[in-house]
Amino acid sequence: MYNRNNPKGWLYLLPALLFITVFMVYPLIDVFVYSFEEGYNFASQTYTGVGLYNYSYILHDPYFLQAIRNTFILVIITVPLSTGIALLISLALNSIKKLKDLFQTVFFLPYVTNTLAVGLVFMILFKKTAYTEGLINLLLNSVGISSVDFIEGPYWAKMFVLCFYTVWVVLPFKILILTSALASVNKDYYNVARIDGTSRLRMFTRITLPMISPSLFYLIITGFIGAFKAYSDVVALFGTDLNAAGMNTIVGYVYDMLYGNSGGYPSFASAAALVLFAIVLTITVINLLVSRKNVHYQ
Amino acid sequence: MDKIKELERKSRARNTAWTVAVFALLVLWAVIVLFPFYWMLLTSVKSYASYNAEYVPKFFTLSPTIENYVQAFTAVPLAKYFVNTIIFTVVTTGLMLIIVVLSAFAFSRLEFKGKNLVFTLFLSLMMIPNELVIITNFVTITNAGLRNSFAGLILPSVTSVFYIYLLKENFEQIPDELYKAAKVDGTSDFKYLWKVMIPICRPTIVTVVILKVIECWNSYVWPRLITDDENYFLVSNGIQTIRESGFGRENIPAMMAAVVVISVPLIILFLVFHKKIMEGVSRGGTKG
Numbered sequence: 001m002y003n004r005n006n007p008k009g010w011l012y013l014l015p016a017l018l019f020i021t022v023f024m025v026y027p028l029i030d031v032f033v034y035s036f037e038e039g040y041n042f043a044s045q046t047y048t049g050v051g052l053y054n055y056s057y058i059l060h061d062p063y064f065l066q067a068i069r070n071t072f073i074l075v076i077i078t079v080p081l082s083t084g085i086a087l088l089i090s091l092a093l094n095s096i097k098k099l100k101d102l103f104q105t106v107f108f109l110p111y112v113t114n115t116l117a118v119g120l121v122f123m124i125l126f127k128k129t130a131y132t133e134g135l136i137n138l139l140l141n142s143v144g145i146s147s148v149d150f151i152e153g154p155y156w157a158k159m160f161v162l163c164f165y166t167v168w169v170v171l172p173f174k175i176l177i178l179t180s181a182l183a184s185v186n187k188d189y190y191n192v193a194r195i196d197g198t199s200r201l202r203m204f205t206r207i208t209l210p211m212i213s214p215s216l217f218y219l220i221i222t223g224f225i226g227a228f229k230a231y232s233d234v235v236a237l238f239g240t241d242l243n244a245a246g247m248n249t250i251v252g253y254v255y256d257m258l259y260g261n262s263g264g265y266p267s268f269a270s271a272a273a274l275v276l277f278a279i280v281l282t283i284t285v286i287n288l289l290v291s292r293k294n295v296h297y298q
Numbered sequence: 299m300d301k302i303k304e305l306e307r308k309s310r311a312r313n314t315a316w317t318v319a320v321f322a323l324l325v326l327w328a329v330i331v332l333f334p335f336y337w338m339l340l341t342s343v344k345s346y347a348s349y350n351a352e353y354v355p356k357f358f359t360l361s362p363t364i365e366n367y368v369q370a371f372t373a374v375p376l377a378k379y380f381v382n383t384i385i386f387t388v389v390t391t392g393l394m395l396i397i398v399v400l401s402a403f404a405f406s407r408l409e410f411k412g413k414n415l416v417f418t419l420f421l422s423l424m425m426i427p428n429e430l431v432i433i434t435n436f437v438t439i440t441n442a443g444l445r446n447s448f449a450g451l452i453l454p455s456v457t458s459v460f461y462i463y464l465l466k467e468n469f470e471q472i473p474d475e476l477y478k479a480a481k482v483d484g485t486s487d488f489k490y491l492w493k494v495m496i497p498i499c500r501p502t503i504v505t506v507v508i509l510k511v512i513e514c515w516n517s518y519v520w521p522r523l524i525t526d527d528e529n530y531f532l533v534s535n536g537i538q539t540i541r542e543s544g545f546g547r548e549n550i551p552a553m554m555a556a557v558v559v560i561s562v563p564l565i566i567l568f569l570v571f572h573k574k575i576m577e578g579v580s581r582g583g584t585k586g
Contacts, residue, residue: 008428008487009410016401017416019457024423027434034433089327092320099324105572106328109335112568112575114516116534117557121334124341124550131350135337138354168330169537176580181517191302191321229429232534239542248392251429259523266433273429 034270042264058253063243064272067253073159074166074249075227081221082167086174091208093175094182097242104179111172112227119236122165126150152235158238158247165233170226174219181215182208210296217291228280231255250276310326338561342366342554349551364554375528376556379536383560386451386521386532387514391507393456402465403491407477421521424459446527454520461506464581468502469495505578508571515564533560 035055039048058064093103105270110118125135128149132138137147149156150161189207198206209216231251234242242248243256250272256262257269341349343362349355370376404410405417435454444450472495480490496503518534525531531539540556568575 004391006408006410009404009408009413011364012400012404012408013416015397016457016462019397019453020420020459022438023454023457024426024431025433027431027438028426030434031430050514089323092323095320096317096324103324103328104576106331107563108572109331109568111513111579112564113335114534114537114564115560116516116518118334118338120537120553120557121338123541124554125334125337129548132353132355135355135574138506173579176576180580191306194305195302225427229427230557235518235538240538254429254433255519255523260434269433273433277427 031270034267035274037267040267054267058272067248067250071249077163078166079223079227082170089175090178093179107175108172115232116236122236126161177215181212185211213295217295219288224283315450338554338557342558344551366551369552370555378530379533383532390514391510398461401462402469405466406469428466429585446525450524468499507577
């Protein structure tokens, strides 16, 4: 009928191929090369040797270890918490008819807003200044808890704000996915269960959870990946000098090594980025293995 | 069926308490979501003096002022950041659309040797995190002398494997017969793409455009790496500069005015297109 081998296809693909080769494929190879080049000098683009020194350096750098610790704490707290809250809110949304669309739209709003800009509002709500304790502290005072500086104060307070803001930022996506998953569960299952006098809890664990388990696992996997790459929300709350604030993340460490006051070391940045990639890959593989056993695919 | 209906009615009556709890939860979360927006708006219309005089911040103001907005535009080049972001967003989205449509067309409609191999390679690139490639891109752009230029800002983000995939799936749903009929009439491939495929797939293309616009408007990391000249700052970088050194002193109302100004375009976009945005995101968007 029409031409089986139409070389013009390559012509249509040319722009995409060009950009993908220059800005994705080549950098992907190059990042490995960089990570093994020792003593790389950014100005003269020369290096002194090849080996594992870059990895050894970052793994002994207290800033990197702190970044790893911060990132892991953030992941361990926010992934289960945000998934749990999202599930709760989606179940609530799914059980109402009136105002469902309105609530759904409101809940999705944080997804489209600028993380840096809204982070500034969170900072102001939590920050203690010379003029005021900050709104959150005044709320705490009113229930008898003494004020704490959440932005420049103790570590746990800063981690609390960060987790709170992260959950606020990631929830819209999770609510959206879970609400549509819940809405697509066939209502007949519930009707039959009701005739049998099944309790609400049992309906949830035996019908709802298995039916939405693919979406739930999708969210857990993307949630882990996203949380490991936390950066802009941290900057929004604590500023760009994250090492000084003691709140750096792995991605923040990569960028600090690349650029800024402590920058100019693409080799260290590459090694750190590859360590991050290895962590994320491992967690994702574990997630997939667990999900294969537990997820009910129709 | 009557039995089911009766049971449903009974359980509804029993469930009033449950419904109250459900609404309480939903309202609570709605307040948590909306409060920061209310607070930024409120603070932005309080005068500098009255804001700092309130030890316990007031939840409303009777004397709103626009002085903070005036300050936000005069004390820092907010308008410049704004225009830069618009240029960046329009050009990036436009270029990306051309590239993505052409590739999706090639993958979905044309037959050529090596197509499947290239498509598989493209798909596997979807799993590569941006953090891995950004280091070399930074070096590439720096060596090309494109720091502090729109080319440097735009070029690395004009392709998206995911959108190519999304559009290809959509293009493939158009029946073969249309293409064959067009070929019989002597229509060229390009004309067919332009006159038939793009109009049919307009909803998906609109979704892709909106999602890309949101992404561009909020992008922070790459612009921060590649620009240190204020003349090329985007709003995200601008807001970070304002936070760290803007307005000379801790002028929080003016800061909030700037935050409102840069948030409004996306909020309007969301209010107009919220159905489309939510549908598009649930088809495979993620954040962060």
